[in-house]
Amino acid sequence: MREFDVVVVGCGAAGLMSAYELAKRNISVLVVSRGLGATAMSSGTIDLVGYFPSGVFVENPLDAVGEVAEKYPQHPYGVLGGGFEVDSDERKKNAVLSVREALSEFLSMEIGVKYVGDLNRNVFVSNPLGTLKPTALYQISMRNGVLENLSDKSIHIIGFKGYPDFDASFYAKSLTYFAKILKINLKDVKSIVISLPTFENKHNILAINIARLLEKEDYLSSFAKTIVNNLKGKHADIIGLPAVLGLENTENIIKRLEEQLGSQVFEIPSLPPSVPGLRLQQKLERAVSQYDGVKIIKGIEVLRIHKRIRKVEKIEIGMERRREEIRCSAVVLATGGFMGGGLKEYEGEIVEGIFGLPVCDQRGKFLEGTKVLKLLREDLFSKDSHPIFAVGVKVDNMFRPVGLNGTSVCENLFAAGAILSGYNRISEKSGLGVAISTGYFAGNIAASLVR
Amino acid sequence: MGFESYFEKVLEVVRAIELPILSSDEWEQIGLLEKCLNCGICTMFCPIMQIPFATYPGPRSISTETSRHFTEFKLMFDEVMKCTLCGECREVCPQNVPVTNIIKLIRKKILEYVPSVLPFSVAKYVKSLRETGFFTSPMSKEEREEMCEFLDVLVVPDRYRREADVVYFPGCQASSTLIEIFEATKTILEKFNVNYTLLEDWSCCGYPAHILAMDELAEETVNKLISKIGEKKAKTVLTTCAGCTANLKRVLEGYDTNITVKHLIEYLIEDIKLDNLTKVMCKHSLKEETTVTIHYPCELNRHVGKYMNDYFYDLIASLPNVKVVESKMGEKCCGGGGILLIYDSTLSLEVAKLKARDFKLTGASTVLTACPSCVVNINRGLAETGEKNLRAKDISIFIARSFK
Numbered sequence: 001m002r003e004f005d006v007v008v009v010g011c012g013a014a015g016l017m018s019a020y021e022l023a024k025r026n027i028s029v030l031v032v033s034r035g036l037g038a039t040a041m042s043s044g045t046i047d048l049v050g051y052f053p054s055g056v057f058v059e060n061p062l063d064a065v066g067e068v069a070e071k072y073p074q075h076p077y078g079v080l081g082g083g084f085e086v087d088s089d090e091r092k093k094n095a096v097l098s099v100r101e102a103l104s105e106f107l108s109m110e111i112g113v114k115y116v117g118d119l120n121r122n123v124f125v126s127n128p129l130g131t132l133k134p135t136a137l138y139q140i141s142m143r144n145g146v147l148e149n150l151s152d153k154s155i156h157i158i159g160f161k162g163y164p165d166f167d168a169s170f171y172a173k174s175l176t177y178f179a180k181i182l183k184i185n186l187k188d189v190k191s192i193v194i195s196l197p198t199f200e201n202k203h204n205i206l207a208i209n210i211a212r213l214l215e216k217e218d219y220l221s222s223f224a225k226t227i228v229n230n231l232k233g234k235h236a237d238i239i240g241l242p243a244v245l246g247l248e249n250t251e252n253i254i255k256r257l258e259e260q261l262g263s264q265v266f267e268i269p270s271l272p273p274s275v276p277g278l279r280l281q282q283k284l285e286r287a288v289s290q291y292d293g294v295k296i297i298k299g300i301e302v303l304r305i306h307k308r309i310r311k312v313e314k315i316e317i318g319m320e321r322r323r324e325e326i327r328c329s330a331v332v333l334a335t336g337g338f339m340g341g342g343l344k345e346y347e348g349e350i351v352e353g354i355f356g357l358p359v360c361d362q363r364g365k366f367l368e369g370t371k372v373l374k375l376l377r378e379d380l381f382s383k384d385s386h387p388i389f390a391v392g393v394k395v396d397n398m399f400r401p402v403g404l405n406g407t408s409v410c411e412n413l414f415a416a417g418a419i420l421s422g423y424n425r426i427s428e429k430s431g432l433g434v435a436i437s438t439g440y441f442a443g444n445i446a447a448s449l450v451r
Numbered sequence: 452m453g454f455e456s457y458f459e460k461v462l463e464v465v466r467a468i469e470l471p472i473l474s475s476d477e478w479e480q481i482g483l484l485e486k487c488l489n490c491g492i493c494t495m496f497c498p499i500m501q502i503p504f505a506t507y508p509g510p511r512s513i514s515t516e517t518s519r520h521f522t523e524f525k526l527m528f529d530e531v532m533k534c535t536l537c538g539e540c541r542e543v544c545p546q547n548v549p550v551t552n553i554i555k556l557i558r559k560k561i562l563e564y565v566p567s568v569l570p571f572s573v574a575k576y577v578k579s580l581r582e583t584g585f586f587t588s589p590m591s592k593e594e595r596e597e598m599c600e601f602l603d604v605l606v607v608p609d610r611y612r613r614e615a616d617v618v619y620f621p622g623c624q625a626s627s628t629l630i631e632i633f634e635a636t637k638t639i640l641e642k643f644n645v646n647y648t649l650l651e652d653w654s655c656c657g658y659p660a661h662i663l664a665m666d667e668l669a670e671e672t673v674n675k676l677i678s679k680i681g682e683k684k685a686k687t688v689l690t691t692c693a694g695c696t697a698n699l700k701r702v703l704e705g706y707d708t709n710i711t712v713k714h715l716i717e718y719l720i721e722d723i724k725l726d727n728l729t730k731v732m733c734k735h736s737l738k739e740e741t742t743v744t745i746h747y748p749c750e751l752n753r754h755v756g757k758y759m760n761d762y763f764y765d766l767i768a769s770l771p772n773v774k775v776v777e778s779k780m781g782e783k784c785c786g787g788g789g790i791l792l793i794y795d796s797t798l799s800l801e802v803a804k805l806k807a808r809d810f811k812l813t814g815a816s817t818v819l820t821a822c823p824s825c826v827v828n829i830n831r832g833l834a835e836t837g838e839k840n841l842r843a844k845d846i847s848i849f850i851a852r853s854f855k
Contacts, residue, residue, distance in 0.1 A: 034545075034547055035492075035541075035542060035543050035544045035545045035546070035547055036492050036543045036544075036545060037545045038545075040492055040543075041490050041492060041545070198503055199503060202503070204508070204512075205503075206494055206495070206500060206509075208494070208495045209500070209501065209503055212501065213503070272490045272491055272492070273490065273491035273492050273494055273495045278495055297757050298542050298543065299538075299541065299542030299543075299753065299757065300756075300757055301547075319755070319756030319757050319758060320753065320754055320755055320756050321697070321700045321701065321704070321754070321755045321756050322755070322756045322758060324758060336545075339488070339490075339545060340545055341545050341546055341547070
């Protein structure tokens with residue numbers, strides 16, 4: 001039987017962040033995951049809080065973390081601040097400190113894609129549909145495309161023929177419309193569609209394949225040449241491209257493109273399957289696996305948990321033709337929400353997939369016997385998001401999941417990321433921010449327990 | 452009209468317009484596709500979709516299209532044949548959708564209805580399997596000796612016993628084209644005084660038929676083999692082919708026997724033990740330090756279990772004077788699986804070329820793997836990219852050669 005100090009279930013932002021914290025302290029970690037989840041699907045931007053739960057836009061995300069923690073003790077940020085056990089002022093102070101600590105830890109990772117931005121200021125980054133989303137941190141390739149950097153500049157948006165996930169003219173129109181609402185003046189937004197070298201007459205081109213080819217010097221220069229030819233001498237201050245600019249050397253590719261095109265270049269985050277999302281996933285995976293004693297295994301399932309007097313002793317993992325038991329001193333549950341597969345629908349009700357933990361709604365009320373349909377709104381694109389996205393497990397102030405009686409189920413089981421309840425990551429725009437800060441915190445608590 | 456006769460009538464219509472009739476198991480399989488979120492993460496990892504010119508729709512399209520109208524399946528033959536069945540799509544899928552099972556199901560349904568759709572390049576192997584019981588016919592003893600002499604490989608006499616602890620099953624490829632694996636494994640077994648035997652009369656394990664979804668043929672072939680193995684009263688079946696290992700392990704799970712199937716890697720680690728191996732190897736150790744990189748065969752990695760990767764790595768890392776450098780794409784499919792090597796060898800080669808470029812970056816002098824198909828395809832890729840010093844080798848050959 002193999003033995004690890006800690007087993008982390010799930011390899012999204014939360015799971016990998018806690019694995020990183022553990023590995024850094026020379027604690028042996030096994031990260032098991034059934035597949036990739038919401039992190040790899042994400043747009044790659046890291047948002048702390050975009051809107052208050054009341055729906056008001058947030059200017060200063062780090063302050064907003066404090067305000068959210070102050071008002072909502074059951075919100076993950078509130079739990080980070082100390083939960084119900086401390087008064088609201090202290091909760092506010094603690095939450096801001098913890099989130100800042102976690103995010104600066106993330107920003108200090110020198111591997112992989114570089115993140116820029118200000119934790120004290122939300123900026124608008126555009127989506128592939130030309131709509132705008134507030135975010136605190138973004139990948140360096142998106143910097144020139146931040147809305148305020150676009151003001152009073154002429155912009156060319158470039159689409160690729162046969163690439164189905166991005167419509168340049170739609171994006172251009174929609175961006176102009178939404179920028180006007182926010183009183184940002186865009187001088188001239190034009191769109192052109194070009195036929196990419198190697199992909200002539202192809203349809204259903206994958207962003208990842210363009211990204212892989214752009215890593216090669218000769219393809220990059222023919223790509224730049226094609227754009228120059230298609231612009232026919234027209235100059236734009238900024239050129240926007242869908243997110244295809246390489247997986248590893250994005251910064252370098254942008255620099256080379258800017259040299260050859262004579263304009264600034266930015267990337268528009270793409271729909272899933274998203275290259276920026278994959279960059280983030282790879283950054284975290286690499287940051288974790290640079291330490292010895294860490295093992296990441298994908299494609300396996302946790303079958304059973306062996307508990308003994310409120311303690312997880314070992315977990316049983318299932319591979320295709322073999323089962324294996326792994327002894328561990330602590331478990332971090334970071335299996336994600338519905339997208340990641342941590343929560344499941346079973347006979348019309350929501351269940352937590354591995355431990356069968358009770359789930360609760362945003363206000364912390366246990367959902368015993370509540371049907372899934374009651375947690376969905378009739379309007380799919382409803383402005384106040386679906387309550388189902390706030391469903392998750394309830395935790396105490398040490399991030400240990402609690403049972404129906406309100407006390408923790410296991411002493412050495414911690415939860416982090418989208419599996420947590422108490423916040424609606426879709427309407428708040430706080431998914432990756434919560435994942436990274438709770439993952440960091442859970443990792444730290446697990447580390448102090450193992451020590 | 453009673454229900455029975457009404458049902459008959461419906462079936463008649465279904466047959467007349469040649470709709471596929473699915474059993475309840477098959478419906479269950481197809482039902483699993485409903486979990487697909489259409490997120491497309493699989494398309495970022497699919498080894499075939501890496502190739503820009505491949506007209507392969509990818510796991511996402513197969514999954515979403517099929518869940519909507521399975522009836523158009525006949526048009527999908529070329530598409531489903533281009534899958535190498537490596538299973539990486541399932542491994543990265545947030546919902547664990549078993550796309551490869553669906554691909555096998557579509558292959559099965561098409562071949563049931565229009566068997567003639569199978570191209571000659573594949574059909575000749577099926578014919579051979581049906582008529583002789585072998586995917587590729589094994590060499591006779593004389594041919595093998597002659598070939599070994601030509602390759603400068605030590606010939607180890609075949610050992611046949613009535614009963615033994617271990618049955619060594621080389622599989623079709625190691626006894627017809629890559630015979631060095633066969634000889635090398637015998638060398639290793641002799642070295643450690645294993646009480647083993649070969650099978651006088653054997654047949655293919657049926658894996659090629661299984662991946663072509665010819666279930667009856669696969670079952671018939673494998674049953675023949677298992678009864679032959681049973682006669683030897685052995686506890687362990689030793690294999691050197693990743694495909695045979697995965698297939699025999701899968702089939703024997705459904706049998707009530709105490710025979711366990713072990714790949715050579717598993718056998719060396721679990722039965723011979725690394726300490727003993729290192730002791731023997733130290734005597735003969737390679738004079739200079741060799742740098743190797745590993746290609747993990749999909750059939751061991753994803754069809755048997757991830758522990759095989761650890762075993763493989765531990766085994767190689769324990770060999771004296773061997774330095775392991777992992778490559779970035781070590782776990783990615785080489786393009787030789789799922790019959791693709793035979794069905795569309797250009798596409799297969801293109802995938803292998805990507806692997807070859809990745810292996811070159813490691814600076815290793817040997818690519819070690821544990822599957823004959825991978826050896827063949829990676830070597831094709833390496834040759835095509837103009838690499839002269841780097842070659843792929845089976846692990847058995849690597850160990851046996853250092854005994855010299």
